[in-house]
Amino acid sequence: MEGLKKYFDVERIINTTTRKIREGEAQGKPYYFISPQEFQEGIKNNRFVEYAQEYNDNFYGTTKDELERIKKSGKVGLWKMEYKGVIKTKKLYPDVVSIFVNAPSMEILEERIRRRSNVSEEYIRERMEYTKEWLKHIDIYDYRIINEDGKLDKTINEIAIIIKKHNG
Numbered sequence: 001m002e003g004l005k006k007y008f009d010v011e012r013i014i015n016t017t018t019r020k021i022r023e024g025e026a027q028g029k030p031y032y033f034i035s036p037q038e039f040q041e042g043i044k045n046n047r048f049v050e051y052a053q054e055y056n057d058n059f060y061g062t063t064k065d066e067l068e069r070i071k072k073s074g075k076v077g078l079w080k081m082e083y084k085g086v087i088k089t090k091k092l093y094p095d096v097v098s099i100f101v102n103a104p105s106m107e108i109l110e111e112r113i114r115r116r117s118n119v120s121e122e123y124i125r126e127r128m129e130y131t132k133e134w135l136k137h138i139d140i141y142d143y144r145i146i147n148e149d150g151k152l153d154k155t156i157n158e159i160a161i162i163i164k165k166h167n168g
Contacts, residue, residue, distance in 0.1 A: 003156035004078065008163060011075040013066055016042070019058035022118075031060075049092060050085035056126060061085070076163060082130075083137040090140070097166045099159060100141035104148055106131065 004010050016032040018039050027033060034042075039059045042048055051061025062081065070077035081089070086098045103109035109131060113124055138144060143162050147155045 003152065004076075004160060004163070007156075007160040008076045008167075009074075010078055011070050011073050013062060013070055013077045013079040015060050015062050015080070016048075016066075017058055017060045019056065019060075032063075032066075050081065050088035052082060052084040054082065054130065056123070062089075076167060083134050083140060086140050087137075097143070097162065098141045099143045099145060099162060100138055101145045101147050101155065101159070102135075104146050108149065 012030075014028055014030070014032055016034055016039065018034060018036045019031075021027075021033045025031070025033075036059065039051075039061070042061075042063065043051060047063050047065070048061040049064055049067060051059055053059050060082070062079065062085065067077070089096055090098070103112060106128065110124065110128055113119060113127055145155055145158050
């Protein structure tokens with residue numbers, strides 16, 4: 001996202017989750033953290049555009065209020081979501097452009113995950129299994145980009161071209 005700021009006035013769409021807040025995180029950075037009960041209430045009251053229970057058994061979703069916040073800002077909204085969310089969102093908002101960005105291989109993805117601090121073997125295993133499932137649904141995305149090691153600027157430029165194409 002930081003790299004795209006040189007091309008556009010961008011704003012990250014902040015998802016809501018039931019996972020526990022980690023060291024260095026805060027409310028709204030990188031998620032809105034709520035209890036499972038609050039999340040279930042939001043589902044019941046139709047507050048979410050999309051939501052899913054992910055590989056770690058926590059819920060993640062995007063609220064209608066969050067999309068309204070971005071819309072009112074006039075900025076380009078960037079949204080990280082998994083494939084189930086893309087499917088649900090495209091039903092409600094067919095004009096949303098989806099871009100799948102991935103590592104060149106599962107091995108490289110695993111290396112990248114391992115480089116992060118404080119990740120358990122269980123987390124790595126769950127994430128890799130979930131990614132395998134995700135790759136079965138790659139055809140739902142409008143665009144697919146490979147984020148190669150050492151070529152982040154190229155990846156950012158490819159994403160910027162797509163955004164320009166759809167935002168004039």
